[in-house]
Amino acid sequence: MDNLDRGIIDLLRQNARASYGDIGVEVGLSASAVKRRVDRLVADKVIRGFTVQVDPNVDGMQTEAYVELFCRGTVAPDELRRILQGVPEVVDAGTVTGSADAIVRIRSRDIPSLEAALEKVRIAPNVDHTRSAIILSKLVNRSGD
Incomplete structure (x- = not known):
């Protein structure tokens, strides 16, 4: 895991529904590069799931x-x-x-x-x-x- 992965995770913690494109703009990657990283983080079980938080x-x-x-x-x-x-x-x-x-x-x-x-x-x-x-x-x- 590097600083780009940490940045992606931080953004997903704030909004798990953020698009790969929006995340890419924030971390300086293309949408496809963000998707590849997220897929790898999921496969490696760094990201264990996505959830809904209800008020x-x-x-x-x-x-x-x-x-x-x-x-x-x-x-x-x-x-x-x-x-x-x-x-x-x-x-x-x-x-x-x-x-x-x-x-x-x-x-x-x-x-x-x-x-x-x-x-x-x-x-x-x-x-x-x-x-x-x-x-x-x-x-x-x-x-x-």
Whole structure:
């Protein structure tokens, strides 16, 4: 990967529907050269997919919380993944250092549905407890969601 590839990726992150010609103008390549590079980046699995990002305020999923997840004993990341993938309201999660075992981001329609999603996480056999913080306003959001 070189600086041209990074520039193409940056532009695709901003707008995955940008034309190869528009990207080419920005990075100084022809549309066909951009297409070849994008095809290679996809084939090499550098670009793993293209997606749609829907405004949570429009689709009714504007209630969000960060949840610290604390487990009983040692729980493998694959087990945490299995638990969390079963909760559709979980939009992001990762294991972390510190006292919590994982940080989970949950998005739901409202507080009652947030509570229901939290309960799905809490009843998993290896989960001891959770600690939640509801997001009041977003200050920085570079991921687009």
